[in-house]
Amino acid sequence: MSDPAPAFRVEAVDYASALPELRHVRETVFVQEQGVPLDLELDAMDPQCDHVLARDAEGRPIGTGRLTPERRIGRMAVLPGHRGQGVGEAMLEALLARALAHRWPSVSLHAQADAIAFYTRHGFLPRGPRFEEAGIVHQDMHRSLGVPTPVEGFEAARAALVGLVARARRELCLHTRELDPGLLDRPEIIEAIRRLVQDGGELRVLLRDPKAAQDALSPLISLGQRRSSAIAFRVIEEPVDLNFAGAYAFNDRGGWYYRPLGHRVDGETRIDDPARVRQLRAAFQEIWERARPCSEFRALGL
Known part of the structure; x- marks a missing residue:
């Protein structure tokens, strides 16, 4: 209807x-x-x-x-x-x-x-x-x-990510190094992700350093414990994938946020670019299939 x-x-x-x-x-x-x-x-x-x-x-x-x-x-x-x-x-x-x-x-x-x-x-x-x-x-x-709109500094980066999560309907994907302290641990971002999965959406996360995320007590890990059917983590280990220097996020409504250097928040974002999202999704899926499930987080109760 x-x-x-x-x-x-x-x-x-x-x-x-x-x-x-x-x-x-x-x-x-x-x-x-x-x-x-x-x-x-x-x-x-x-x-x-x-x-x-x-x-x-x-x-x-x-x-x-x-x-x-x-x-x-x-x-x-x-x-x-x-x-x-x-x-x-x-x-x-x-x-x-x-x-x-x-x-x-x-x-x-x-x-x-x-x-x-x-x-x-x-x-x-x-x-x-x-x-x-x-x-x-x-x-x-x-x-x-x-x-794309340029993203400069943490306040703009947080706003870009909050907007990206809030606009997602069914899917959100994150390619990150260690769950991005200063971004993915912010209450407004965690709350937006919580609402997404509560409403039937799914989150997939690729990361490189699960131990650093654990040591930082990332709230996304505990949210994943409570919503394990909707939130999945995988760890990047293949050298070809580890050579990628950047980080990015995208949703299922044509929105994305791309950072050329994964240890920095500066980059660019756009909410209405499905062609670019198709490119990011294809790259993400290839890495996802090569990455291993994050057993470190399951050991915490997942």
Whole structure:
């Protein structure tokens, strides 16, 4: 059976004619709910922006978003009674489509702190420290369009991996040296993996140094003990495979994160590249068939 059609629609709108509807949503969310001063919510850039509007089945406005000439997504707002229904995701996709139509190489946004995870799932990575804007904590985030997004530093690496895991439906594969301390031991990443396998997904992990992972008390090992039917570890031993210097992860929805040097987190990522995932999966599968089951972890109770 196909998924039911959403009870809303999202469309690009003319700013002048849609202004009353845009203001209704934005002032309800930003001014009345969040306490943003009206003179900060409205700005001179509004008429120059691309705007999208979400309407419910009766045509009433329920969400807004805009794309500025500075290649920044903003004013993302959904009325309280319509949150958690995919409205924000649909508006974000519509704005990204507009940016692609402009042939822009990338977009950025200032995400409110409680919305960072939402944007991470859609391929945006944090850049720089958090800051206050209109009295609300924000994070600058960015994403490349049509090409991989560079990953620089641990915060961006963690966001890339969390987004990759969160978007997986049935499969996640990791090629790692020693379960990546600083990445695969982070609570938000372990929790995302736990949700994946709890919902019926599977995780396969190739690693080189199981003893180092044990010594570091990697939480992924204990999660594997509890979810042994869904999480499998194998150890790389063949010289041809040990010569590979990098590390990578991919899911079953076209998302990947690749690091040229496995001992570093810097690399690149993309959430919508099934062709590259097919290449990574083929390479991973060859190594998987040559690797041995990780008896070291079974000795701990697996």
